[in-house]
Amino acid sequence: MKAIATFVVLVFFNLVLQAQNSDKTTRIATLLQDKTNLSKLYYPKSVLRFYTKDNMGYTWFEGSNSDQPEIAVLLLGYADQFGLSSSGYHCQELSPEKLMAIIDSKFNDSDERAWLDILMTDALITFINNLHFGKYNPKYTSSDIDAGYINGFCSDDKLSFALSQNDFLRTILEVQPQIHAYKQLQDHLNTLYANDLVNTSQSQIEKIVINMERLRWINTISENYILVNIPSYSLELHTNKIQRDFKVIVGKPSTPSPILESVVTHFTTAPDWKVPQSIFRKEMLPKILKNSKYLTDHHYSIYDRNGNEVTINPARLKEISRNTSSYSVRQSSGCDNALGAVVFRFENTYGIYLHDTSQKQLFNKEERALSHGCVRVEQADKLAKLLLENDRSEDQLPILENAMANYKRKDFVLKQPIPIIITYLTYSIKNGRPVFYKDIYHLDSGLIEKVIANK
Known part of the structure; x- marks a missing residue:
């Protein structure tokens, strides 16, 4: 005041x-x-x-x-x-x-x-x-x-x-979001009201309202963007009014993928993986202590705080287990690397990536909330090629194919960085029909309560 x-x-x-x-x-x-x-x-x-x-x-x-x-x-x-x-x-x-x-x-x-x-x-x-x-x-x-x-x-x-x-x-x-998913929901809502909401339940209206609300939180105005929808386990690449769809794996409810907006500036082939400290401490270290070959079998190396690789022996493992914050783990590039053959880079405060994976069989599952928060994308090589084509860098395609086939590390910098949106939509329109998605992180109820309270 x-x-x-x-x-x-x-x-x-x-x-x-x-x-x-x-x-x-x-x-x-x-x-x-x-x-x-x-x-x-x-x-x-x-x-x-x-x-x-x-x-x-x-x-x-x-x-x-x-x-x-x-x-x-x-x-x-x-x-x-x-x-x-x-x-x-x-x-x-x-x-x-x-x-x-x-x-x-x-x-x-x-x-x-x-x-x-x-x-x-x-x-x-x-x-x-x-x-x-x-x-x-x-x-x-x-x-x-x-x-x-x-x-x-x-x-x-x-x-x-x-x-x-x-x-x-x-x-x-015209002040409304111009993003495709929002326009579809608005058109769908117009149709329902034009038909006097015949056969439309209150719960369905609430789902439409909260998901239109979520889409209004997005700042992106570009026609070119990547949209990851967590509940549908999907990625949409929108370029020149053409949409390409990909399956994704998202974070488990205990380690959810964050809702965010950023910009993909470049992608890297044959990346190594610096293991997050939480994964190293909670999941990896017990396996290393139980089986000394775990590191070599999975192409991991341990480094001290000065970045020097350390030799592993029983005495050093005891020291590491007592003071894990002084050590880090990296996985070298290759077919077993957790990031796969390519990782897409975008700035964010959560330390997550959009990346390929060595566990491609997981894309056959219907429910794919399986990661520690990063988003794994099926056919990551195809996504990388489409980004280069959209960036008018077709001359880089043979170089990309060679780098991915031979696990050669190379950065591909986009001349026009592309916005990336990770959002949470539990209701959308596909092929003209409404689709409900499971509320895997249980986020709908709180937003619906706000909507009901302000009627």
């Missing part, structure tokens, strides 16, 4: 100077000076910025011939058809009857007209933010969003721009 008050102090006097000669604009400015009024808004800073651009003038209720106010009323009234609850948009104060009365100039209380103009602006800004960022975004709070631009997006700017366009509705709806 202190931050909002400071913001008001800085901008208000300038606003009043701009508006002091107009009774209408002064009403807006006066109402926005009141801290109690600001506390009733969902995005007070955004509303202040919006009216500053418009010199504190009325936006919705000044007898304009534009149909924008009516469209705005309909958008808010039909928010559920966009996977959003109709609550949270000042719906009690902005009843359709009252709004239409104001629009038709049957409502003469100037102070209340000004206040309802402000509420309408706040409701549209909130609607735009919810369409773009979602209502329960784990990365950004409403205060973060209200502060201004996030990844080039600012809702009050978007609303101002929409009001200047001939197609107000289309411009507003």
Whole structure:
């Protein structure tokens, strides 16, 4: 609240100077000076910025011939058809009857007209933010969003721009995610509402809503991207409006794959594998202590904290077991390497990779939550080739094939890095039909509870 008050102090006097000669604009400015009024808004800073651009003038209720106010009323009234609850948009104060009365100039209380103009602006800004960022975004709070631009997006700017366009509705709806999976869910939801939700259960609607919400958390706007969906054990490569599908293996519930966004910058053939300390300590060391040949049989080597390979004997094993943090394990490249013949590199704080695997038989399983968090991809060689083709680096294909066939280490740097999204969708549209996926990490119930609580 202190931050909002400071913001008001800085901008208000300038606003009043701009508006002091107009009774209408002064009403807006006066109402926005009141801290109690600001506390009733969902995005007070955004509303202040919006009216500053418009010199504190009325936006919705000044007898304009534009149909924008009516469209705005309909958008808010039909928010559920966009996977959003109709609550949270000042719906009690902005009843359709009252709004239409104001629009038709049957409502003469100037102070209340000004206040309802402000509420309408706040409701549209909130609607735009919810369409773009979602209502329960784990990365950004409403205060973060209200502060201004996030990844080039600012809702009050978007609303101002929409009001200047001939197609107000289309411009507003363009703030939604452009990712293919989201468009499919939105089209599917439109069809269900067009058929009056015939044979559609409440649980199905909830699944659609929470998965549209998850897709709104994604920042990617590129037409080219890699999308890994954990519950479906699948990877989609989208390039030039063409989709290629791959099976994947994801993390076990005890070691889940993280939900993240990053960018694949390059991939490496014949990689060695630096074993994570947790795997070394909990899983590998007991096997080494039980069988001294375990290391050589699986092409592992142990190194000290200075990076020097150590010779293994009974005395050294005792030292290692007492002080595992001082040692690390690497597996050399080859057909038995856990990362397989190629690993795709992208920055992330979780230390995970997208990679090939030596255990290709596991792709025959229907349920493939089997890894320590990394994502293993079937036909990784094909994915690598497609990335080079999309990058217009076809001349590198023979080099790639040779490196993979002979386990030669080589980095292939993409001229145009490609976004990678690891997400969690338990409902999607495949070949025009809805598909439910098992909620393997039990993440749906918490999000559904939030949706139900805010109806």
